[in-house]
Structure formats: C-alpha cells, structure tokens
Amino acid sequence: MRFLLIFSVGLFGIQNAFSQRDTLDPKKIIKLDDIVVSAQIEPQSIRKSIKNVQVITEEQIKSLGASNLGDVLNQYVNITVVPSGESGRSTVSLFGLDSDYFKILVDNVPLVNEGGFGNNTDLSQINLEDIERIEIVEGAMGVTHGANAVSGILNIITKRKTPNQWDISYSLQEETVGKEYNIKDRGRHIQNFKATHNINQNWLASLGTTRNRFMGFLGDYNGKNVLYNSQGRGYMYLPRTYWQTNALVNYHSQKFNTFYKFEWMTQDIDYYDRNIKSAYNDRWGAYKYGNDKRYFYKRQFHNLNLNGIGWMNYDFSFSFQKQTRENEDFRYIISQKTEADNRKQLIESMQVFYSKGNLNKLFYDKKLALSLGYEATSNKGFALVDAEQNRTREVQKNIDNYDAFLVSEYHFTDKFSTSIGGRYSFQTLFDNQYSYSLGTRYLFKDNYEWRASVGRSYRTPDFYELYSNIIFEGHHFLGNEALLPESSLSVDTSLKKLTSFENGATLKNQIGISYNTIKDRITSALIGYDGATPKYQNINISEYKYINLSSPNKLIIHNFDLNIGASLTWISQLINNNQYQTDSRYLLNIVGNVGLSYNIPSWDTSISGYYKYVGKSQLWASTANGYVVSERDPYGWLDASIKKNLLHKRLELTLGVRNLLDVTTVSRTLLTVGHESSSSILLGYGRSYFLKLTYNLNINY
Template structure:
C-alpha cells in the first residue's frame, strides 16, 4: 500500500459561509458564535481554521421550517432536489449529489435505508429540538471519514436551558400550492416539546412532531377517480410523518454526558394512474387499481461522554446505534366500494449501523500547540431486495465495516497565524485501505481582515446499490459491481474576509472566496457487453468517470440597529467526463451563476420581525445520454422568494408567524434535449408545487 502526503503552501480563495439571516446581528455577537464542526473543542467562529456557515434557530423560526428541506432552499451552492414520485428531498452541493455531502446530528452521521450520512431524505429530518445548524464546505475527510467530499452539515440539538421549565406547543397550517382544506388538503403540522432543568447538573427534554402532507393533486384527480385516462392519483404523493426525541444530560465541572434518542415513522401513499376493469359474481363489474404504500422507520441512539484525564487531557467519546428500514405494502383498491384487498407487505431496504468515535486532545500545557488523536469504528449491516431474471426478487444481506484512526494538530505559530494539519487512515473490510489528509491555514490581519486557506483529500465508498443492485428483466440488465473501488477527491479552498464599522453606525462584512474540487474514479453505469444468447445489452456500475469543479463567490452583510441585509453571488464551473464504454461526454467546463439576498427588520416596539429571502438559480447546462451520444442539455433559470412576519404576544408566551413560500410560483422549469435524438424536444423538470401560504401559532411557557 502506497501513501503520498501532499503538503500545500499556496494562498487560494477559501469559501466562507455565514448565516443567511439573523435577528439584529451585531458584529461582536457574530464573532462570538460558538461552533463545534471540525473543532477540537467548541470555540468562536473567528478562531476556527475552517469556515463554518451557521444557520441559527432564529433563521429556522423566521422560515417556519419544519424539516431540513424547508431551510436549505435559500443558500448559495446548495440545491434541494425534491421528487414528487418518491416523496424524497435530497441535497446537492457544487453539483455533486447527496452521496458526497455528509449529514450529521451532533457529529454522528445520520443513517438512511441505503447508507450512512449520505443521500439522506431532508424531509425526514425534523428541526423541533435544533439549536443551530453548521455547514462546512470542502473535503472534511480527516474529521469525518468517507463521503465527506463536498462538505458536511452538522445539526446541533438543544442540550440545556436557562429556564427550570420550558414548554413549547405549536400548530402550523399550510397550503400546498392553491390546495387547502382543514383535513383533506394542505399541510398540517403539530408539535410539542417539554424540557426541565432539575438543577445545575441535570437536564431532560422530550418532543414529538406530526407532519401531515395531504399531497398535491395538480392535474391529477385523486385516489377515488375511476376513469382510465391516466389522471388518477397525485402529482406529489401524500405523506405523514411522526418524529419523536428524548434527551437526558448531566454536567459537572469538566465531565458531561448526554444520551439522545430519536425515532421516525413515515407513511407515503402511491396511487397508480392506471385504472383497470373486471367482473366477478360477488362484485359484478368493478374497477380497481394496484396501489402501494411505503413505510419507513428509523431509530437513533447516541451516547456522548466528554471530560478530563490527569488534570489536563480532554476526551470525547460517542457510541451510536441506528437503524432505518423501508417496507412496501402492495394492495388492490376497489374504486366503487373503496375497499382494499390482497394486501401484502415485505421488507424492501434497511441499514443498521453500530458506530463509535473517540478523541483525545490537549496534550501540552503550551497553548500554542494542540494535538488530537482519535478513532472512528463503523459496522454497517445492509439489506435489499434485488430483482433478478424472471421477475424473481432475492434478498441480499451484506456487512461493511471500517476502522479509522486519525490525528490532527492545531499550531498557533503566532497570535495571528495558525496551522491545522491532519491525517486519517481507514481500514476497510470490503475495499483497499483508504487515506485522507488536510491542512488548514488562518491569518488575522489588522483592521478586521481575515485570510483562510485549506487543502484536503478524501474518498467516497460505493453505496449498497452500486455494489449489489440487480435489475434483470426482458430487454434490461443493470447490475451492481462488488469490485468497485472508492472514489478519491482533492479540494482547495481559500477566502479573504473584511469587517468594517462606519461612524454612521453601519457595519459591513464582505468575503471573496474560491474553491476547486477534483474527483477521480467516479462510479457510473456503463455498457459491459451484449449477451451473446439474447442480444440484450448489459450494463454495470464501474469506475469510469471524472469530475472537476471550481467556484468563485462573494458574500456581504450590512447591519444597522435592527436592520440586516445579506447579499451573495457565486459563479460555478463544472466539468464531467462521463464514459459508458460506448461513447464519452465532452469534458468542457459548464458554468452557472447564482445569487441570493435576504432582508430582516426587527420592530422591537411591536416585538415583530419582518423577513424576506430570495435566491436566483441561473441557467445551467449538463451532458445527458440521448440516443447514441451525450448531448448538451440546458436547464432554464428559476427564482425563489419566501417572506414572513413573526410577532410575539403576551410577554412572549404566544408567537404567530404568517408568511408565504415560493411567492414567485415556481413549479416546473424546462430542460432541453431530454428525449432521444440531437434535435429532440425538451421536458419539464419539477421543482415545486407552486406558491404556498402558512400560519404558525406557538405557545411558550418558560418558568
């Protein structure tokens, strides 16, 4: 096994990120924000070598956000990709899908039925007990291991309160496009959270949240429609979620621990657009449709212990156990009698994960140098039903393990200049052993000028589908590949940030930033041969492609008194060399432009906050397979605007938020050349279900 460590000493523009919206942000408040992602210990955002973007609890409240997909629509470089057919919403960062972007809860990667910390459904992540969210862009392979290629998102939950009792109950009613009724249409959310501080050492909390999404009809006619004209069912599938959580924490001197439990129960209804007719002696002439339900369940256990050893060393150990499973119920629905029959349920996919992470730091009394050593052990037990020939489904059970060891150091060369190198070694049960390395630099100039730069390399391991999937039926042959190797990545980021205060009272902070990312051995489905007996072309996942991205951006924030404005823009260039062993795409760089803005005004006399969020997604281009070649497809630009008014009443016990999402009424955007042939017509890419309005009422009791 060979390993090459690349050191880097060049100043590049690093991607800085800061919160999109704050209620009356002051500079000294912003600089004192405490972050934990990628840090040895919690520390202020200014001292962090990494650029950490913070989404505060106030941001979440202003957006009346119930889940993670409600929040992320407004942020540069992030694209939320909803699916009306599956009900899932996943995230893309810098054009790379969610497999390259790791989602954590309190530094623990969140499981989904197909993997760990990647391709997670954002709509399944509830924000009921979230303190804030931290995002770090760029490779974080040393700190978080596999799949942290384009960045990480870390959800930090509440673990204490300044009140003895804290009780919050809320209801939220929301239209789905122009559809709403009290029970049968729209989105209906109820939540309750109770927290109790026993004394200065003990704290407990628990909460439950119900999200009832009744689906979106659009041009469909619903569940009971009996005509066979392909308009039965829903454009966006109905979905009901129940989330719960409980936490107990203890803190005394340097020792603290918390245990957190979360669960998810989700039902998604699929109604077939095809209506069929039949006759029997019992029902006479009848009409029916073959429908499905998807049942998803997840539980999450996390025990975290931190403390001190030998009066100096600091330790941090987490042990977690998670499982997410999806079952599919098939049934026949009789449209005249509205009864179900032939119900059968089978397990479709699951992933169970036992993991532990531990670190030890603060070895030296000299505070100019700190060293951290750590381990990360992960045991994945995956399951999937795969389709083989003759419509036969076969269960596949596989175990994947990795045992990682990492070391990192933070060196304060001077009061202004700090260096943070790191190295990770990963022992893989399925693949060759992997490595990750990084180095971060930070320099603080006079007059509020900050310079940061970093280099990192990492890896993405193949997911369960890429390794073991099978779709074999007449004329089709698509399979996974157990001989796949992990993808490898290299990234460079740098930024320069300036903060200024003017005599008029205005404050401004601005950033120029840039980054470059290269991914080798990308996994794609490719042609491997034509079956000599049947003539069927056979396809398989193989390591054949390459990806490169560079990004240049600016972000600016202006604050005075209770008035805050954020302005940002980004230009992204992406090059993808796609090879399916039949033909290859052009690897030219394709560019897109994005910008965002937000405005907040706090009317303190009225206890009212007025907020607005805007994002422009410019025209983008990508190569897609069409006929016997890759052709250049264009996706039209889109605009997204949200606004809200939030007001407190009766000594802040009651809170009302009224607002609108997607005010510009975005539904579909056109994508060209998506059907066969170089002169083919385009199709619509579904982004949203149109303008929606919401009203949220909350009761807060703090004793």
C-alpha cells in the same frame, strides 16, 4: 466571472458609503462570531476557526416557517435541494455533487438511512423543532469525518439546555399546498410538543414529539378515485405522514458532561398507480383497479456522549441506529373504494453500530493543539432486489471500517495558525483508504481574514450502488459489487473582511474559490442491450471536476439584517464507458441569493424575505444514443414571512408565503446536433401560505 467580480467589488465598496472609519467593535465581533464545533479540535469562534463555517440559527429557521430541512437549505447559495414527487424524498446537492458526497450529522454523529450512513439523507425525515443551530462546512472533510465527506458536511446541533426550570412549548402550523387546502385531506398540518426540565443544577431531561402530515399535491392529477386513464390518476407529490419522538437526559458539571439522546421516527408514504386496469370477478363483476403501494419508513436513533476536561480533554460518542423501509403492495378497487390482496414485506434496512472518540491537549503555552481520535462503523445492510425472470432475491452484507486520525493546530501568533491532519481507514469490503488535509489562517491588518486549505477525501460505494437491481420491462438498472472507492483532491482559499462603522453598521464580506477533482467517479452507464432493452450499470468510469467562485456577504445596520451572495460553478465531467463518452468541457452554473430581515422592537415583530436565483445550468445527460449536453432553464424562488411575539413572548405568531413566484416545474432541453427535445423537472408545488402558532410556557419556582 465578470459578474461575480463586479458583484464582490461592489459589495466591498459599500463600506465607503457609510464611513471611512474601519475599526471593528469587539462587541460586534462577539455578536457575529458564533461558537462552532464542526471540524474544530475544540469549540471556538468562527473568527479563530481555520475552516470557514456557515451557521444557520434557530431564529433563522423560525423566521422561515420551514416545514422541513429542505425549506431551510433552499436559501443557501451553493446548495440545491432536489425533491422527488414520485418517491416523496428530498435530498441535497452541493457544487453539482449529489447527496452521496455530502454528509449530514446530528450532534457530530452521522445519520442513518435505509441505504447508507450519513449520506443520501432524506431531508423530510429530520425534525426541525429540536434544532439549536446548523453548521455547514464546505470542502474536503475526510480527515475529521471519514468516508463520503467530499463536498462538505452539515452538522445539526440539538437543544440540550434551558435557563428555566421548565420550558414547555406547543406549536401548530397550517399550510396550503399550492392552492390546495382544507382541514381534512388537503394541505400540510404540523403539530409539535416539547417539554424540558432542569431537575437540579446538574441534571436536565426533555421529551418532544412532532407530527407533520402532508396531504399530497394533486397538481394536474385527480387523486385515487378516478376510473379512466385519461383523467390522470394519482398525485404530483405523494401524500406522507411523519412522526418523530425524541428524549434526552443530560448531566453537566464543571469538568464533565454526558447525555443520552433517543429518537424514534416513522414516515408513511402513499403511492398511486398511474395506470388504471380492468378485471372481473363474481363478487364485484367488472371493476377498475390500480396496483398501489405504501412505503413505511422507521428509524431508531440512540446516542450516548461523554465529554470532559482534565489533563487531556476527551469526547466519546457511542451510537446505535437502524432504519428500515417496508412496502405494502395492494390492489385498490376504485369502484368499491376498498383494498384487496395486501402484501407487506421488508425491502431495505440498514443497522449501524458507531463510535467516535478523540483526545486533545494543548502544549507549549497553548500554541500547539493535538487531537488523536478513532472512528468505528459496523453497517449491516439488507435489500430485496429484482432478479431475472420477474423474481427477487435477498442481499445481506456487512460493510465495516475502523479509522484512526490525528489533527494538529499550531498558533504561531494570535494572527497566524496552521492545521495538519491525516486519517487511515481499515476497510473490510474495499482496499484501505486514507485522507489528509493542510489548512492555514492569517489575520491581516484592517480586519482582513485569509484562509486556505488542501485535502484528500474518499467516497465508498453505498448499498444501493453495490447491490440494488431494478429490472422492469424496457430497462435494466444494475448494481455492481466490483465498484471501487472514489478519491478526491480539493483546494480552496478565501478572503473575509469585517468592518464596523460610526453609525453602528457592521459589514462582513467574503470571496472564495475552490477546486475539486474526483477520480473513479461512480456513474450509471449504458453497458449494452438485452435484445431491445438497454442495460445500465454502476461503474467507475468518470472523472469529475468543479471550480467554484462564491461570495457571501452580510450587512447589519440597526434593525436591518441583509445577506447577499453569488456563486459561479464550472463543472467538468469526463465519462467514458468504451461505447460512448463525453468531452472534458466545463459547464457553467450560476446562483445568487438575497435575504433581508427587519426587526421592529416596539412591536416585537420581525419581517423576513429570502430570494434565490438559479441561472441557466448545463450538465451531461445519458441517452440511448450517447451523452449529450442538457440545459435547465433559470428560475427564482422567493419566501417571505412576518413573526410577531405576543403575551410577553409566550405566544409566537408567524405568517408567511413560500414559493411566492409560484414555481412548479422548469424545462430541461437536450441539445443534440440538428435536434432539441424538452422535458420538465419538478421543483415545487406552487405558491403556498402558512400560519404557525407557538405557545411557550416558562416556569421557575
């Protein structure tokens, strides 16, 4: 607490280092205040928004040279990106809550994955080249975004306009993976093509495709063609190939707009068995092999949006999405470098019909804004799960909900606004659910902005938690069809200060505190033994609370752009499965970040650096003997890049280094009475260098 107070007071005090003048230049307000749409009745500036909205721009994404969404979010102070070398997935954690509580949307439509809708999204399966900006809202968003928007939402706004008749771009990015790189089978290789055409003053069409080939990271392993277990077969991070193709048709007039967006995504991941086995047949004689796999992900995304203004403003979306995962199991004959006994089958799928609409209108000389909306979701899930005696069984279920919500904003004056909202959800699989929210915003003198809100949200169990069973020798991990929805109550408040100075500098300071409590939290807990084999099952056994104190700050002075932030999060998790339990103590997590960019206009060049410090953090860990506190060691993450425009901005050259501090793993220690044991958590694949070239062709005739 003392650290963050000193940090915030120090940054607020920076103001006096420049000037005693404390007036805000309206031009700088416009520069700082992006127009946002997330959690708003209608598009409006951040300054007018009752919710705090963080914006990541296209330029910031470009300066990072990011290869996936995880590279972008890794610099966000309250977000932790959680990679998995074993599965190839990368997900997000906010306030210590995993991706099941954080909703990811594309143009306000939740994004499907093979096990859910909007949550547990694999960040590596999102195309960065089509993003105009990213809007992040922290806290309870259950009223406007329904189930599972407990810790917040991330809304990806895609590109739907261009000032030119034709915009054609092609980019090529080459990146080392740690020290590993060659053009054939090491490193990362990314290509992107996009063409956008203004057909006339009303119609626009675009087509784009992206290929991202990650050749894996060997680390301490030696690939697939080793013959002995002592040689370390496989990869630390699995190889994968990502393809995404998208198309857009947009019609725009003065009072009406509609667009249809299509996306097709595939991602193939190669898995290599760590254990080498021996066998014999008449064809090859004695041979070595591994039981290898390939994971095939496919996603189709359709979204039709209609919006316009009239007596009442309206916005309707109709979406169909489907994502599947197929596994191909085969025996890789190492000595022959060939495959045998290939078997391919569907493992998981999620098919979703989704529609959301709202009508909004201003009353009483625009003082009162009302929005009435609905959300309808029909999920059809499939999973092939493990069963007893080494068998499998198919699970097919429909999970549907039909919601209605009402949000109102009343502007008492230009400085004072409040918002009240409520949602009721009719559930087919669970008891009906509800959410509510109350928020307020007040603009004080000297450009101080105060915001506060309270809200109730809920999370419904996903397909994994309900139905998946993983049964293998030594462990049983079981789903639970009797799970109940979780409920959460959150409260947050923040104070923001905007200051401009006589020398042209602009400073934005903010400090905020939030509290959230979650009841009936779903946790995988030890429920007993089958002989000597421990059995774990998802059950509603825990209560989760967090207190977050954070302070993001921004300074713009001439061509410098400096961001400094810090966050303290105290997490309490009370778990009781009638056999083992935790206590309700609060465990502390500390994060800080610094981002600096410098623009050199005469060279048409920008230089950027981003550093994130993650302090020593604690959490409860489940062991065969009960729950114990585990500690993860601190680490720092540093990215840097330089971007240069050439040929009158037709050519963009970006050079950079990711993970400059060469982080790969961090130690995690289990703290038990009289004994400590350590293990490693995989965080990255070491220092990597990248080069990106983008050619932009703008045609007007």
